[in-house]
Amino acid sequence: MSETVDLNEYEVGYDIPAKPGMDESDIQTPCLILDLDALERNVKKMGDLAKEMGVRHRAHGKMHKSVDVAKLQETMGASVGVCCQKVSEAETFVRGGIKDVMVSNQVRDPAKIDRLAKMPKLGARILVCVDDPENVADLSAAAMKHGTQLECLVEIDCGAGRCGVSSSQEVVNIAKLIDSAVGLKFAGIQAYQGAMQHMDLYSDRKDKIDIAIDMVENAMTALKSQGLECDIVGGGGTGSYYFEGTSGVYNELQCGSYAFMDADYGRILDKDGKRIDEGEWENSLFILTSVMSHSKTDLAIVDAGLKAQSVDSGLPTVFGRDDKVEYLKCSDEHGVVADPDSVLQVNDKLKLVPGHCDPTCNVHDWYVGVRGGKVESVWPVSARGRAY
Amino acid sequence: MSETVDLNEYEVGYDIPAKPGMDESDIQTPCLILDLDALERNVKKMGDLAKEMGVRHRAHGKMHKSVDVAKLQETMGASVGVCCQKVSEAETFVRGGIKDVMVSNQVRDPAKIDRLAKMPKLGARILVCVDDPENVADLSAAAMKHGTQLECLVEIDCGAGRCGVSSSQEVVNIAKLIDSAVGLKFAGIQAYQGAMQHMDLYSDRKDKIDIAIDMVENAMTALKSQGLECDIVGGGGTGSYYFEGTSGVYNELQCGSYAFMDADYGRILDKDGKRIDEGEWENSLFILTSVMSHSKTDLAIVDAGLKAQSVDSGLPTVFGRDDKVEYLKCSDEHGVVADPDSVLQVNDKLKLVPGHCDPTCNVHDWYVGVRGGKVESVWPVSARGRAY
Numbered sequence: 197m198s199e200t201v202d203l204n205e206y207e208v209g210y211d212i213p214a215k216p217g218m219d220e221s222d223i224q225t226p227c228l229i230l231d232l233d234a235l236e237r238n239v240k241k242m243g244d245l246a247k248e249m250g251v252r253h254r255a256h257g258k259m260h261k262s263v264d265v266a267k268l269q270e271t272m273g274a275s276v277g278v279c280c281q282k283v284s285e286a287e288t289f290v291r292g293g294i295k296d297v298m299v300s301n302q303v304r305d306p307a308k309i310d311r312l313a314k315m316p317k318l319g320a321r322i323l324v325c326v327d328d329p330e331n332v333a334d335l336s337a338a339a340m341k342h343g344t345q346l347e348c349l350v351e352i353d354c355g356a357g358r359c360g361v362s363s364s365q366e367v368v369n370i371a372k373l374i375d376s377a378v379g380l381k382f383a384g385i386q387a388y389q390g391a392m393q394h395m396d397l398y399s400d401r402k403d404k405i406d407i408a409i410d411m412v413e414n415a416m417t418a419l420k421s422q423g424l425e426c427d428i429v430g431g432g433g434t435g436s437y438y439f440e441g442t443s444g445v446y447n448e449l450q451c452g453s454y455a456f457m458d459a460d461y462g463r464i465l466d467k468d469g470k471r472i473d474e475g476e477w478e479n480s481l482f483i484l485t486s487v488m489s490h491s492k493t494d495l496a497i498v499d500a501g502l503k504a505q506s507v508d509s510g511l512p513t514v515f516g517r518d519d520k521v522e523y524l525k526c527s528d529e530h531g532v533v534a535d536p537d538s539v540l541q542v543n544d545k546l547k548l549v550p551g552h553c554d555p556t557c558n559v560h561d562w563y564v565g566v567r568g569g570k571v572e573s574v575w576p577v578s579a580r581g582r583a584y
Numbered sequence: 585m586s587e588t589v590d591l592n593e594y595e596v597g598y599d600i601p602a603k604p605g606m607d608e609s610d611i612q613t614p615c616l617i618l619d620l621d622a623l624e625r626n627v628k629k630m631g632d633l634a635k636e637m638g639v640r641h642r643a644h645g646k647m648h649k650s651v652d653v654a655k656l657q658e659t660m661g662a663s664v665g666v667c668c669q670k671v672s673e674a675e676t677f678v679r680g681g682i683k684d685v686m687v688s689n690q691v692r693d694p695a696k697i698d699r700l701a702k703m704p705k706l707g708a709r710i711l712v713c714v715d716d717p718e719n720v721a722d723l724s725a726a727a728m729k730h731g732t733q734l735e736c737l738v739e740i741d742c743g744a745g746r747c748g749v750s751s752s753q754e755v756v757n758i759a760k761l762i763d764s765a766v767g768l769k770f771a772g773i774q775a776y777q778g779a780m781q782h783m784d785l786y787s788d789r790k791d792k793i794d795i796a797i798d799m800v801e802n803a804m805t806a807l808k809s810q811g812l813e814c815d816i817v818g819g820g821g822t823g824s825y826y827f828e829g830t831s832g833v834y835n836e837l838q839c840g841s842y843a844f845m846d847a848d849y850g851r852i853l854d855k856d857g858k859r860i861d862e863g864e865w866e867n868s869l870f871i872l873t874s875v876m877s878h879s880k881t882d883l884a885i886v887d888a889g890l891k892a893q894s895v896d897s898g899l900p901t902v903f904g905r906d907d908k909v910e911y912l913k914c915s916d917e918h919g920v921v922a923d924p925d926s927v928l929q930v931n932d933k934l935k936l937v938p939g940h941c942d943p944t945c946n947v948h949d950w951y952v953g954v955r956g957g958k959v960e961s962v963w964p965v966s967a968r969g970r971a972y
């Protein structure tokens with residue numbers, strides 16, 4: 197399938213929720229909308245913060261899965277390419293024109309390794325993470341087969357409890373294997389602490405990241421003793437980037453959610469005890485939903501349920517209202533909204549801040565960009581469904 | 585966009601997880617696979633059960649969103665068309681060749697009503713639910729505009745607490761409006777009790793459905809006193825179909841999950857106290873996932889996380905193993921699997937029974953049908969993303 201999208205091929209209300217030029221009020225729901233002004237402010241701010249801290253920012257494309265958003269992050273937020281999590285996502289970004297793509301994850305399936313090793317032929321720098329010595333030979337053989345180079349980072353599990361090695365000795369062992377493997381280049385360390393990003397308290401997050409920074413520093417010392425330098429020491433998310441960015445150890449941040457925000461991230465507190473969605477970052481992503489039934493006076497039923505979002509990190513919140521309207525629960529196709537004062541009418545629209553942006557974006561095919569009451573852009577969720 | 589799919593246009597590992605003829609072992613993960621033998625047995629069984637009870641079965645297409653599965657349900661399970669929940673879903677089924685389509689939901693947005701009223705021109709019978717007198721005039725105007733007929737059911741809220749009216753008087757009021765509206769035909773009652781389907785105990789489910797059946801019976805009596813007959817009295821799901829089917833009141837069942845099953849439904853108990861996934865229905869739907877990291881001896885990390893499923897009704901279970909392998913938790917791209925005896929290796933595959941089939945199907949683009957170790961069919965999730 198082509199990566200280029202001709203919106204003329206799509207029918208509003210069947211394939212697509214809106215087309216550029218439409219009034220915001222005519223958007224078909226449920227769908228994702230982007231407040232383009234807020235999005236651009238978030239993107240620019242993170243680029244500026246990274247520059248101030250003297251580190252690079254490689255925006256995480258797994259969050260939005262969108263070539264258009266990735267390009268905005270490059271041009272307006274000084275992002276050095278993208279990170280992503282799957283080979284098919286990387287292919288989407290490379291085919292879409294991103295020239296520096298890191299798969300911040302392990303690639304083990306032989307067919308996936310082969311696809312990964314082919315990608316540099318499309319003119320992109322390709323980076324991938326390794327946490328098992330056995331993976332090195334497979335990556336090397338594929339790179340040799342295609343006459344390409346893959347840049348490899350050793351992944352450290354610095355607290356997330358998923359992929360990654362746990363000791364400096366393992367880091368050095370794998371790094372040396374990479375360094376001596378044909379077709380591979382040792383590129384550094386990947387150390388993302390995913391498990392602490394959503395802790396409410398700044399001090400709790402700092403305690404966790406201090407442990408991670410120590411692990412990374414120890415690994416770098418061990419690598420240096422073997423003559424191995426890290427081009428990239430990568431990690432950091434929306435709940436932690438200031439720690440990694442000022443650590444003197446990390447040199448590349450990998451934030452994703454900051455661009456869109458969500459309800460679960462919004463609740464965490466900054467160093468002054470203020471929610472991060474009250475000043476640090478703006479909500480730019482919303483699920484637009486319509487009231488479709490109001491047969492009980494105190495409840496409105498809206499058209500965004502489980503198929504319009506992921507509720508793994510909690511329910512969405514209703515944005516921009518100071519009344520008692522509240523999203524209470526949902527089933528597959530319906531959201532039940534408290535409306536104790538009966539202020540809502542059928543066909544009224546609500547903007548919902550999703551509980552968790554990444555998997556919510558992954559159930560939608562389109563981002564409808566709005567500005568000044570008009571639809572300005574309709575961007576595909578380019579890598580949606582590309583989970584391979 | 586066309587409804588016909590030419591698999592030659594899709595690239596395995598980028599757009600699509602497999603192609604027909606491939607070995608099952610070469611399927612790219614994570615993806616949905618269907619055990620076609622089990623699926624066909626489930627589909628045939630529900631058709632036979634409905635016939636035995638002397639009622640029709642209109643399979644619920646919102647669960648699978650697949651034209652191919654809907655056609656299998658018609659040919660092998662005697663399903664009389666489909667139900668679905670959204671206008672764009674209905675369009676998908678009609679364009680795909682299903683001739684009798686009920687939107688078992690309210691349609692209120694003017695653009696959606698217009699699309700709905702156009703659909704009979706494609707040669708299909710179109711049914712829709714109503715729970716508000718104000719909706720009748722809008723539906724009628726659209727049907728008149730397009731010179732079509734919409735068949736309308738009055739929806740009763742018989743316990744789900746979502747859409748639907750609560751009294752027989754309201755049923756009669758709306759039915760009379762429908763009956764006298766140009767372009768509309770009064771078709772009966774929609775009364776699906778969604779809130780009780782997942783109650784564990786048969787007796788608890790029966791208590792709830794008895795209330796629903798009473799409500800429906802009262803409404804039918806009130807309608808009859810006004811000279812209004814119900815062509816369709818519809819409802820019933822995988823956790824309740826035997827109650828509605830033998831009620832003497834309902835005449836059309838609307839089961840969805842029975843065809844695929846999931847972990848949340850599997851746990852409910854039949855009248856003998858036996859889980860319904862132990863004899864009544866077979867698991868035919870699985871998330872196929874691969875081990876992609878095993879750097880801790882007691883944990884395997886698999887490639888199916890939040891973007892390969894919906895965990896709203898709990899985590900997936902690992903299918904067909906008698907060891908201690910267990911899916912413990914997940915993040916966006918990863919599943920953490922307990923493997924206390926280190927029996928798994930990198931690239932080993934697991935079949936996961938999703939917690940909740942409907943929203944899990946909605947994050948995937950394809951169903952890979954397998955039989956005898958080979959990929960036999962690759963079906964699009966035709967209405968995926970069609971939430972409008």
